[in-house]
Amino acid sequence: MNPRQLFLQHLAQTTDFPLLIEIEKAEGVYMYGPEGKKYLDLIAGIGVSNVGHRHPKVVEATKAQLDQYMHLMVYGEYVQTPQSQLAKALVDTLPEALDNVYLVNSGSEAIEGAIKLAKRYTGRPNIISCVNAYHGSSHGALSVGGNEIFKRAYRPLLPGIGHIVYGGFTDLEKINEDTAAVIIETIQGEAGIMVACSTYFQALRKRCDETGTLLICDEIQCGFGRTGKFWAFEHFGMEPDVVCCAKGMGGGMPIGAFIAKKEVMKSFANNPLLGHITTFGGHPVSCAASLATIQILQEENLIDQVESKANLFKKLLVHPKIKSIRNKGLMMAVEFESFEVLKPIIDRAIELGVITDWFLFCDDSMRIAPPLIITEEQIQDACKIILEAINDPLSN
Structure with missing residues:
Protein backbone atom coordinates (compact mmCIF):
# COMPACT_ATOMS: atom_id res chain seq x y z
CA MET A 1 0.00 0.00 0.00
CA ASN A 2 1.21 3.53 -0.75
CA PRO A 3 1.48 6.21 1.97
CA ARG A 4 -1.95 7.64 1.16
CA GLN A 5 -3.62 4.25 1.48
CA LEU A 6 -1.77 3.55 4.73
CA PHE A 7 -2.86 6.96 6.04
CA LEU A 8 -6.51 6.25 5.32
CA GLN A 9 -6.35 2.67 6.55
CA HIS A 10 -4.40 2.97 9.78
CA LEU A 11 -4.28 6.58 11.03
CA ALA A 12 -7.19 7.82 13.14
CA GLN A 13 -9.13 10.38 11.14
CA THR A 14 -10.44 13.66 12.54
CA THR A 15 -12.74 14.45 9.60
CA ASP A 16 -14.36 12.52 6.77
CA PHE A 17 -12.61 14.77 4.26
CA PRO A 18 -8.89 15.18 5.10
CA LEU A 19 -6.87 17.40 2.77
CA LEU A 20 -4.66 14.44 1.76
CA ILE A 21 -1.78 16.70 0.74
CA GLU A 22 1.30 14.51 0.75
CA ILE A 23 4.55 16.26 1.67
CA GLU A 24 8.02 14.84 1.17
CA LYS A 25 10.10 17.85 2.17
CA ALA A 26 9.72 21.30 3.70
CA GLU A 27 12.13 24.20 3.89
CA GLY A 28 11.68 27.88 4.64
CA VAL A 29 8.15 28.92 3.64
CA TYR A 30 7.72 26.05 1.16
CA MET A 31 6.55 22.45 1.31
CA TYR A 32 7.09 19.96 -1.52
CA GLY A 33 5.00 17.04 -2.68
CA PRO A 34 6.28 13.66 -3.93
CA GLU A 35 6.56 14.83 -7.54
CA GLY A 36 8.11 18.18 -6.67
CA LYS A 37 4.91 20.25 -6.49
CA LYS A 38 5.69 23.35 -4.43
CA TYR A 39 3.32 24.85 -1.87
CA LEU A 40 3.82 28.23 -0.23
CA ASP A 41 2.72 27.69 3.37
CA LEU A 42 0.65 30.63 4.62
CA ILE A 43 -0.46 28.98 7.85
CA ALA A 44 2.88 27.68 9.20
CA GLY A 45 1.36 24.49 10.59
CA ILE A 46 -1.24 26.69 12.37
CA GLY A 47 1.22 29.17 13.82
CA VAL A 48 3.99 26.67 14.56
CA SER A 49 6.77 27.33 12.06
CA ASN A 50 7.35 30.99 12.98
CA VAL A 51 11.01 30.75 11.90
CA GLY A 52 10.13 28.65 8.86
CA HIS A 53 10.37 24.96 8.15
CA ARG A 54 13.71 23.39 9.05
CA HIS A 55 15.51 26.62 9.87
CA PRO A 56 19.22 25.71 9.64
CA GLU A 300 17.42 38.08 12.75
CA ASN A 301 15.08 40.92 13.82
CA LEU A 302 12.09 38.96 12.54
CA ILE A 303 9.67 40.47 15.06
CA ASP A 304 10.50 44.04 13.95
CA GLN A 305 9.51 43.11 10.37
CA VAL A 306 6.09 41.70 11.22
CA GLU A 307 4.05 44.90 10.94
CA SER A 308 5.40 45.93 7.52
CA LYS A 309 4.82 42.43 6.15
CA ALA A 310 1.27 42.42 7.48
CA ASN A 311 0.64 45.81 5.91
CA LEU A 312 1.83 44.46 2.56
CA PHE A 313 -0.70 41.63 2.75
CA LYS A 314 -3.45 44.16 3.50
CA LYS A 315 -2.34 46.42 0.66
CA LEU A 316 -2.32 43.60 -1.91
CA LEU A 317 -5.39 41.63 -0.85
CA VAL A 318 -8.03 43.97 -2.22
CA HIS A 319 -11.03 42.48 -4.00
CA PRO A 320 -14.81 43.04 -4.02
CA LYS A 321 -15.30 39.60 -2.45
CA ILE A 322 -13.03 40.47 0.50
CA LYS A 323 -15.21 42.18 3.11
CA SER A 324 -12.47 43.00 5.64
CA ILE A 325 -9.09 41.96 6.99
CA ARG A 326 -8.63 41.66 10.75
CA ASN A 327 -5.15 41.26 12.14
CA LYS A 328 -2.61 41.77 14.84
CA GLY A 329 0.69 41.49 13.01
CA LEU A 330 0.93 38.30 10.95
CA MET A 331 -2.07 36.76 12.69
CA MET A 332 -4.67 37.57 10.03
CA ALA A 333 -8.26 36.80 9.05
CA VAL A 334 -9.50 37.68 5.55
CA GLU A 335 -13.29 37.83 5.68
CA PHE A 336 -15.59 36.68 2.86
CA GLU A 337 -19.38 36.50 2.53
CA SER A 338 -19.67 32.92 3.79
CA PHE A 339 -17.96 29.55 4.09
CA GLU A 340 -19.63 28.56 0.82
CA VAL A 341 -17.79 31.43 -0.88
CA LEU A 342 -14.51 30.88 0.96
CA LYS A 343 -14.05 27.10 0.75
CA PRO A 344 -13.71 26.86 -3.07
CA ILE A 345 -11.20 29.73 -2.97
CA ILE A 346 -9.09 27.91 -0.40
CA ASP A 347 -9.27 24.70 -2.43
CA ARG A 348 -8.30 26.47 -5.66
CA ALA A 349 -5.43 28.33 -3.94
CA ILE A 350 -4.05 24.99 -2.75
CA GLU A 351 -4.23 23.63 -6.30
CA LEU A 352 -2.32 26.73 -7.42
CA GLY A 353 0.32 26.22 -4.72
CA VAL A 354 -0.70 28.38 -1.73
CA ILE A 355 -1.93 26.78 1.49
CA THR A 356 -4.43 28.62 3.68
CA ASP A 357 -7.45 27.50 5.70
CA TRP A 358 -10.28 28.86 7.85
CA PHE A 359 -11.02 29.14 11.59
CA LEU A 360 -12.90 26.69 13.80
CA PHE A 361 -15.42 29.27 15.01
CA CYS A 362 -15.25 31.65 12.06
CA ASP A 363 -15.60 29.72 8.83
CA ASP A 364 -16.22 32.76 6.61
CA SER A 365 -12.63 33.98 7.07
CA MET A 366 -9.34 32.81 5.55
CA ARG A 367 -6.47 32.24 7.96
CA ILE A 368 -3.14 33.83 7.05
CA ALA A 369 -0.31 33.17 9.51
CA PRO A 370 2.86 32.57 7.48
CA PRO A 371 6.35 31.90 8.79
CA LEU A 372 7.75 35.22 9.98
CA ILE A 373 10.68 34.75 7.61
CA ILE A 374 8.42 35.26 4.58
CA THR A 375 9.86 37.87 2.18
CA GLU A 376 8.05 40.71 0.43
CA GLU A 377 8.48 38.89 -2.88
CA GLN A 378 6.93 35.75 -1.44
CA ILE A 379 4.03 37.80 -0.05
CA GLN A 380 3.46 39.27 -3.49
CA ASP A 381 3.49 35.79 -5.04
CA ALA A 382 1.05 34.46 -2.43
CA CYS A 383 -1.39 37.36 -2.80
CA LYS A 384 -1.31 37.08 -6.58
CA ILE A 385 -2.33 33.41 -6.32
CA ILE A 386 -5.05 34.12 -3.76
CA LEU A 387 -6.54 36.78 -6.02
CA GLU A 388 -6.29 34.37 -8.95
CA ALA A 389 -8.15 31.77 -6.91
CA ILE A 390 -10.87 34.30 -6.05
CA ASN A 391 -11.31 35.17 -9.73
CA ASP A 392 -11.07 31.60 -11.02
CA PRO A 393 -14.39 30.38 -12.49
CA LEU A 394 -13.89 27.10 -10.59
CA SER A 395 -14.18 29.07 -7.35
CA ASN A 396 -17.41 30.81 -8.29
Whole structure:
Protein backbone atom coordinates (compact mmCIF):
# COMPACT_ATOMS: atom_id res chain seq x y z
CA MET A 1 0.00 0.00 0.00
CA ASN A 2 1.21 3.53 -0.75
CA PRO A 3 1.48 6.21 1.97
CA ARG A 4 -1.95 7.64 1.16
CA GLN A 5 -3.62 4.25 1.48
CA LEU A 6 -1.77 3.55 4.73
CA PHE A 7 -2.86 6.96 6.04
CA LEU A 8 -6.51 6.25 5.32
CA GLN A 9 -6.35 2.67 6.55
CA HIS A 10 -4.40 2.97 9.78
CA LEU A 11 -4.28 6.58 11.03
CA ALA A 12 -7.19 7.82 13.14
CA GLN A 13 -9.13 10.38 11.14
CA THR A 14 -10.44 13.66 12.54
CA THR A 15 -12.74 14.45 9.60
CA ASP A 16 -14.36 12.52 6.77
CA PHE A 17 -12.61 14.77 4.26
CA PRO A 18 -8.89 15.18 5.10
CA LEU A 19 -6.87 17.40 2.77
CA LEU A 20 -4.66 14.44 1.76
CA ILE A 21 -1.78 16.70 0.74
CA GLU A 22 1.30 14.51 0.75
CA ILE A 23 4.55 16.26 1.67
CA GLU A 24 8.02 14.84 1.17
CA LYS A 25 10.10 17.85 2.17
CA ALA A 26 9.72 21.30 3.70
CA GLU A 27 12.13 24.20 3.89
CA GLY A 28 11.68 27.88 4.64
CA VAL A 29 8.15 28.92 3.64
CA TYR A 30 7.72 26.05 1.16
CA MET A 31 6.55 22.45 1.31
CA TYR A 32 7.09 19.96 -1.52
CA GLY A 33 5.00 17.04 -2.68
CA PRO A 34 6.28 13.66 -3.93
CA GLU A 35 6.56 14.83 -7.54
CA GLY A 36 8.11 18.18 -6.67
CA LYS A 37 4.91 20.25 -6.49
CA LYS A 38 5.69 23.35 -4.43
CA TYR A 39 3.32 24.85 -1.87
CA LEU A 40 3.82 28.23 -0.23
CA ASP A 41 2.72 27.69 3.37
CA LEU A 42 0.65 30.63 4.62
CA ILE A 43 -0.46 28.98 7.85
CA ALA A 44 2.88 27.68 9.20
CA GLY A 45 1.36 24.49 10.59
CA ILE A 46 -1.24 26.69 12.37
CA GLY A 47 1.22 29.17 13.82
CA VAL A 48 3.99 26.67 14.56
CA SER A 49 6.77 27.33 12.06
CA ASN A 50 7.35 30.99 12.98
CA VAL A 51 11.01 30.75 11.90
CA GLY A 52 10.13 28.65 8.86
CA HIS A 53 10.37 24.96 8.15
CA ARG A 54 13.71 23.39 9.05
CA HIS A 55 15.51 26.62 9.87
CA PRO A 56 19.22 25.71 9.64
CA LYS A 57 19.94 26.89 13.19
CA VAL A 58 17.07 24.84 14.60
CA VAL A 59 18.23 21.77 12.67
CA GLU A 60 21.81 22.30 13.87
CA ALA A 61 20.74 22.66 17.52
CA THR A 62 18.52 19.59 17.29
CA LYS A 63 21.27 17.43 15.79
CA ALA A 64 23.79 18.65 18.36
CA GLN A 65 21.50 17.68 21.23
CA LEU A 66 20.80 14.27 19.67
CA ASP A 67 24.52 13.62 19.96
CA GLN A 68 24.42 14.38 23.71
CA TYR A 69 21.27 12.70 25.06
CA MET A 70 17.53 12.41 24.57
CA HIS A 71 15.03 11.49 27.28
CA LEU A 72 16.60 10.89 30.70
CA MET A 73 13.93 11.20 33.39
CA VAL A 74 10.51 12.70 34.06
CA TYR A 75 10.46 16.49 34.08
CA GLY A 76 11.91 18.27 37.08
CA GLU A 77 14.19 15.64 38.61
CA TYR A 78 17.50 15.85 36.72
CA VAL A 79 19.50 18.97 35.92
CA GLN A 80 19.39 19.09 32.13
CA THR A 81 21.24 21.96 30.46
CA PRO A 82 18.79 22.43 27.52
CA GLN A 83 15.89 22.85 29.96
CA SER A 84 17.74 25.28 32.20
CA GLN A 85 19.05 27.41 29.34
CA LEU A 86 15.63 27.57 27.71
CA ALA A 87 13.93 28.55 30.97
CA LYS A 88 16.39 31.42 31.41
CA ALA A 89 15.89 32.58 27.81
CA LEU A 90 12.11 32.55 28.25
CA VAL A 91 12.25 34.45 31.53
CA ASP A 92 14.47 37.07 29.91
CA THR A 93 11.66 37.91 27.43
CA LEU A 94 9.08 38.43 30.20
CA PRO A 95 8.27 40.89 33.00
CA GLU A 96 10.42 40.38 36.08
CA ALA A 97 7.69 38.71 38.14
CA LEU A 98 7.25 35.87 35.63
CA ASP A 99 10.40 34.03 36.59
CA ASN A 100 9.50 30.33 36.82
CA VAL A 101 8.90 27.95 33.90
CA TYR A 102 7.15 24.59 33.78
CA LEU A 103 7.98 22.85 30.48
CA VAL A 104 5.42 20.53 28.88
CA ASN A 105 4.74 18.93 25.48
CA SER A 106 1.96 21.00 23.91
CA GLY A 107 -0.42 23.90 24.23
CA SER A 108 -3.22 21.79 25.64
CA GLU A 109 -0.91 20.45 28.32
CA ALA A 110 0.19 23.99 29.19
CA ILE A 111 -3.46 24.94 29.68
CA GLU A 112 -4.10 21.87 31.84
CA GLY A 113 -1.14 22.74 34.04
CA ALA A 114 -2.14 26.40 34.33
CA ILE A 115 -5.70 25.47 35.38
CA LYS A 116 -4.38 23.10 38.05
CA LEU A 117 -1.90 25.71 39.25
CA ALA A 118 -4.60 28.37 39.63
CA LYS A 119 -6.85 26.06 41.65
CA ARG A 120 -3.99 24.82 43.82
CA TYR A 121 -2.54 28.28 44.54
CA THR A 122 -5.80 30.09 45.23
CA GLY A 123 -7.76 27.21 46.75
CA ARG A 124 -10.75 28.36 44.71
CA PRO A 125 -13.07 26.16 42.60
CA ASN A 126 -14.04 28.25 39.56
CA ILE A 127 -12.43 29.22 36.25
CA ILE A 128 -13.70 31.87 33.83
CA SER A 129 -12.90 31.86 30.11
CA CYS A 130 -14.31 33.63 27.07
CA VAL A 131 -17.09 32.93 24.63
CA ASN A 132 -15.62 31.45 21.41
CA ALA A 133 -12.31 30.76 23.13
CA TYR A 134 -10.16 27.85 22.01
CA HIS A 135 -7.61 26.50 24.49
CA GLY A 136 -7.07 22.95 23.21
CA SER A 137 -8.80 19.60 22.94
CA SER A 138 -7.88 17.66 26.07
CA HIS A 139 -10.56 17.33 28.75
CA GLY A 140 -9.68 20.32 30.92
CA ALA A 141 -8.69 22.53 28.00
CA LEU A 142 -11.95 21.66 26.25
CA SER A 143 -13.85 22.52 29.43
CA VAL A 144 -12.59 26.11 29.33
CA GLY A 145 -13.23 26.36 25.60
CA GLY A 146 -16.00 28.73 24.66
CA ASN A 147 -17.87 27.03 21.83
CA GLU A 148 -20.52 24.45 22.64
CA ILE A 149 -20.34 22.73 19.23
CA PHE A 150 -17.03 21.13 20.17
CA LYS A 151 -18.02 20.43 23.79
CA ARG A 152 -21.50 18.95 23.81
CA ALA A 153 -20.47 15.43 22.76
CA TYR A 154 -18.07 15.16 25.71
CA ARG A 155 -20.15 16.42 28.62
CA PRO A 156 -19.99 16.25 31.56
CA LEU A 157 -16.82 18.34 31.52
CA LEU A 158 -15.11 20.16 34.41
CA PRO A 159 -17.55 21.88 36.77
CA GLY A 160 -17.22 25.50 37.84
CA ILE A 161 -16.52 26.95 34.39
CA GLY A 162 -18.06 30.32 33.51
CA HIS A 163 -17.77 32.45 30.39
CA ILE A 164 -17.44 36.15 29.67
CA VAL A 165 -17.53 38.00 26.36
CA TYR A 166 -14.03 38.78 25.10
CA GLY A 167 -13.68 42.56 25.14
CA GLY A 168 -16.94 43.03 27.07
CA PHE A 169 -16.59 45.34 30.07
CA THR A 170 -19.89 44.56 31.80
CA ASP A 171 -19.05 40.84 32.06
CA LEU A 172 -16.05 41.60 34.27
CA GLU A 173 -18.41 41.70 37.26
CA LYS A 174 -18.73 37.90 36.90
CA ILE A 175 -15.19 37.62 38.26
CA ASN A 176 -15.44 37.24 42.03
CA GLU A 177 -13.78 35.81 45.15
CA ASP A 178 -14.62 32.25 44.07
CA THR A 179 -12.77 32.66 40.76
CA ALA A 180 -9.37 30.94 40.78
CA ALA A 181 -8.40 32.31 37.37
CA VAL A 182 -9.55 34.04 34.24
CA ILE A 183 -8.00 32.35 31.22
CA ILE A 184 -8.04 34.41 28.06
CA GLU A 185 -6.46 34.24 24.61
CA THR A 186 -4.65 37.55 24.36
CA ILE A 187 -5.72 37.56 20.71
CA GLN A 188 -8.66 35.28 20.02
CA GLY A 189 -7.51 32.86 17.33
CA GLU A 190 -10.20 30.39 16.32
CA ALA A 191 -12.85 33.09 16.76
CA GLY A 192 -11.29 34.71 13.69
CA ILE A 193 -8.58 37.05 15.03
CA MET A 194 -10.49 39.19 17.51
CA VAL A 195 -8.47 41.91 19.22
CA ALA A 196 -9.70 43.66 22.36
CA CYS A 197 -8.54 47.16 23.28
CA SER A 198 -5.90 48.09 25.85
CA THR A 199 -8.55 49.65 28.10
CA TYR A 200 -10.34 46.31 28.30
CA PHE A 201 -7.21 44.38 29.25
CA GLN A 202 -6.32 46.95 31.88
CA ALA A 203 -9.85 46.75 33.32
CA LEU A 204 -9.59 42.94 33.33
CA ARG A 205 -6.26 43.15 35.15
CA LYS A 206 -7.77 45.55 37.71
CA ARG A 207 -10.77 43.27 38.35
CA CYS A 208 -8.52 40.25 38.83
CA ASP A 209 -6.41 42.24 41.32
CA GLU A 210 -9.53 43.34 43.21
CA THR A 211 -10.76 39.75 43.60
CA GLY A 212 -7.43 37.97 44.09
CA THR A 213 -7.93 36.10 40.81
CA LEU A 214 -5.03 34.89 38.67
CA LEU A 215 -4.97 36.16 35.09
CA ILE A 216 -3.79 33.50 32.63
CA CYS A 217 -2.89 34.70 29.12
CA ASP A 218 -3.03 31.98 26.48
CA GLU A 219 -0.28 32.98 24.03
CA ILE A 220 -0.17 29.62 22.31
CA GLN A 221 -1.04 31.04 18.87
CA CYS A 222 -0.14 34.69 19.37
CA GLY A 223 3.19 34.39 21.18
CA PHE A 224 6.74 34.10 19.88
CA GLY A 225 6.64 37.16 17.64
CA ARG A 226 3.46 36.43 15.71
CA THR A 227 1.86 39.82 16.46
CA GLY A 228 4.92 42.06 16.17
CA LYS A 229 5.87 41.76 19.86
CA PHE A 230 7.47 38.72 21.44
CA TRP A 231 4.33 38.34 23.57
CA ALA A 232 0.97 39.71 22.45
CA PHE A 233 0.14 41.03 25.93
CA GLU A 234 2.93 43.58 25.45
CA HIS A 235 0.59 45.50 23.13
CA PHE A 236 -1.91 46.19 25.91
CA GLY A 237 -0.04 47.69 28.84
CA MET A 238 -0.74 44.92 31.34
CA GLU A 239 0.99 41.87 32.77
CA PRO A 240 -0.58 38.45 33.34
CA ASP A 241 0.06 36.17 36.32
CA VAL A 242 0.52 33.10 34.13
CA VAL A 243 1.53 32.79 30.47
CA CYS A 244 0.89 29.67 28.37
CA CYS A 245 2.86 29.08 25.20
CA ALA A 246 3.55 26.36 22.62
CA LYS A 247 3.14 26.26 18.80
CA GLY A 248 5.78 28.76 17.55
CA MET A 249 7.94 27.99 20.58
CA GLY A 250 9.71 24.93 19.19
CA GLY A 251 10.71 25.87 15.66
CA GLY A 252 8.77 22.79 14.50
CA MET A 253 9.49 20.55 17.49
CA PRO A 254 6.76 19.69 20.05
CA ILE A 255 7.02 21.75 23.24
CA GLY A 256 4.95 24.00 25.47
CA ALA A 257 5.21 25.81 28.78
CA PHE A 258 3.29 27.68 31.42
CA ILE A 259 5.15 30.41 33.24
CA ALA A 260 4.41 32.16 36.55
CA LYS A 261 6.20 33.66 39.52
CA LYS A 262 8.17 31.21 41.66
CA GLU A 263 5.92 31.76 44.68
CA VAL A 264 2.91 30.57 42.66
CA MET A 265 4.66 27.67 40.95
CA LYS A 266 5.92 26.30 44.29
CA SER A 267 2.34 25.17 44.93
CA PHE A 268 3.13 22.04 42.94
CA ALA A 269 5.98 21.02 45.26
CA ASN A 270 3.94 19.99 48.29
CA ASN A 271 0.52 18.81 49.49
CA PRO A 272 0.85 16.79 47.31
CA LEU A 273 4.44 16.72 46.16
CA LEU A 274 4.74 16.11 42.43
CA GLY A 275 1.55 18.14 42.07
CA HIS A 276 1.98 18.17 38.31
CA ILE A 277 3.89 15.49 36.43
CA THR A 278 4.92 15.07 32.80
CA THR A 279 7.14 12.32 31.45
CA PHE A 280 8.31 13.95 28.24
CA GLY A 281 7.80 17.61 29.17
CA GLY A 282 10.92 19.65 28.50
CA HIS A 283 12.34 16.99 26.20
CA PRO A 284 15.97 18.04 25.73
CA VAL A 285 15.85 17.90 21.92
CA SER A 286 12.75 20.09 21.84
CA CYS A 287 14.33 22.46 24.36
CA ALA A 288 17.41 22.84 22.17
CA ALA A 289 15.18 23.63 19.19
CA SER A 290 13.19 26.14 21.24
CA LEU A 291 16.29 27.94 22.49
CA ALA A 292 17.52 28.23 18.89
CA THR A 293 14.11 29.59 17.88
CA ILE A 294 14.29 32.37 20.47
CA GLN A 295 17.79 33.26 19.32
CA ILE A 296 16.69 33.37 15.66
CA LEU A 297 13.73 35.65 16.44
CA GLN A 298 16.01 38.04 18.31
CA GLU A 299 19.14 37.93 16.16
CA GLU A 300 17.42 38.08 12.75
CA ASN A 301 15.08 40.92 13.82
CA LEU A 302 12.09 38.96 12.54
CA ILE A 303 9.67 40.47 15.06
CA ASP A 304 10.50 44.04 13.95
CA GLN A 305 9.51 43.11 10.37
CA VAL A 306 6.09 41.70 11.22
CA GLU A 307 4.05 44.90 10.94
CA SER A 308 5.40 45.93 7.52
CA LYS A 309 4.82 42.43 6.15
CA ALA A 310 1.27 42.42 7.48
CA ASN A 311 0.64 45.81 5.91
CA LEU A 312 1.83 44.46 2.56
CA PHE A 313 -0.70 41.63 2.75
CA LYS A 314 -3.45 44.16 3.50
CA LYS A 315 -2.34 46.42 0.66
CA LEU A 316 -2.32 43.60 -1.91
CA LEU A 317 -5.39 41.63 -0.85
CA VAL A 318 -8.03 43.97 -2.22
CA HIS A 319 -11.03 42.48 -4.00
CA PRO A 320 -14.81 43.04 -4.02
CA LYS A 321 -15.30 39.60 -2.45
CA ILE A 322 -13.03 40.47 0.50
CA LYS A 323 -15.21 42.18 3.11
CA SER A 324 -12.47 43.00 5.64
CA ILE A 325 -9.09 41.96 6.99
CA ARG A 326 -8.63 41.66 10.75
CA ASN A 327 -5.15 41.26 12.14
CA LYS A 328 -2.61 41.77 14.84
CA GLY A 329 0.69 41.49 13.01
CA LEU A 330 0.93 38.30 10.95
CA MET A 331 -2.07 36.76 12.69
CA MET A 332 -4.67 37.57 10.03
CA ALA A 333 -8.26 36.80 9.05
CA VAL A 334 -9.50 37.68 5.55
CA GLU A 335 -13.29 37.83 5.68
CA PHE A 336 -15.59 36.68 2.86
CA GLU A 337 -19.38 36.50 2.53
CA SER A 338 -19.67 32.92 3.79
CA PHE A 339 -17.96 29.55 4.09
CA GLU A 340 -19.63 28.56 0.82
CA VAL A 341 -17.79 31.43 -0.88
CA LEU A 342 -14.51 30.88 0.96
CA LYS A 343 -14.05 27.10 0.75
CA PRO A 344 -13.71 26.86 -3.07
CA ILE A 345 -11.20 29.73 -2.97
CA ILE A 346 -9.09 27.91 -0.40
CA ASP A 347 -9.27 24.70 -2.43
CA ARG A 348 -8.30 26.47 -5.66
CA ALA A 349 -5.43 28.33 -3.94
CA ILE A 350 -4.05 24.99 -2.75
CA GLU A 351 -4.23 23.63 -6.30
CA LEU A 352 -2.32 26.73 -7.42
CA GLY A 353 0.32 26.22 -4.72
CA VAL A 354 -0.70 28.38 -1.73
CA ILE A 355 -1.93 26.78 1.49
CA THR A 356 -4.43 28.62 3.68
CA ASP A 357 -7.45 27.50 5.70
CA TRP A 358 -10.28 28.86 7.85
CA PHE A 359 -11.02 29.14 11.59
CA LEU A 360 -12.90 26.69 13.80
CA PHE A 361 -15.42 29.27 15.01
CA CYS A 362 -15.25 31.65 12.06
CA ASP A 363 -15.60 29.72 8.83
CA ASP A 364 -16.22 32.76 6.61
CA SER A 365 -12.63 33.98 7.07
CA MET A 366 -9.34 32.81 5.55
CA ARG A 367 -6.47 32.24 7.96
CA ILE A 368 -3.14 33.83 7.05
CA ALA A 369 -0.31 33.17 9.51
CA PRO A 370 2.86 32.57 7.48
CA PRO A 371 6.35 31.90 8.79
CA LEU A 372 7.75 35.22 9.98
CA ILE A 373 10.68 34.75 7.61
CA ILE A 374 8.42 35.26 4.58
CA THR A 375 9.86 37.87 2.18
CA GLU A 376 8.05 40.71 0.43
CA GLU A 377 8.48 38.89 -2.88
CA GLN A 378 6.93 35.75 -1.44
CA ILE A 379 4.03 37.80 -0.05
CA GLN A 380 3.46 39.27 -3.49
CA ASP A 381 3.49 35.79 -5.04
CA ALA A 382 1.05 34.46 -2.43
CA CYS A 383 -1.39 37.36 -2.80
CA LYS A 384 -1.31 37.08 -6.58
CA ILE A 385 -2.33 33.41 -6.32
CA ILE A 386 -5.05 34.12 -3.76
CA LEU A 387 -6.54 36.78 -6.02
CA GLU A 388 -6.29 34.37 -8.95
CA ALA A 389 -8.15 31.77 -6.91
CA ILE A 390 -10.87 34.30 -6.05
CA ASN A 391 -11.31 35.17 -9.73
CA ASP A 392 -11.07 31.60 -11.02
CA PRO A 393 -14.39 30.38 -12.49
CA LEU A 394 -13.89 27.10 -10.59
CA SER A 395 -14.18 29.07 -7.35
CA ASN A 396 -17.41 30.81 -8.29
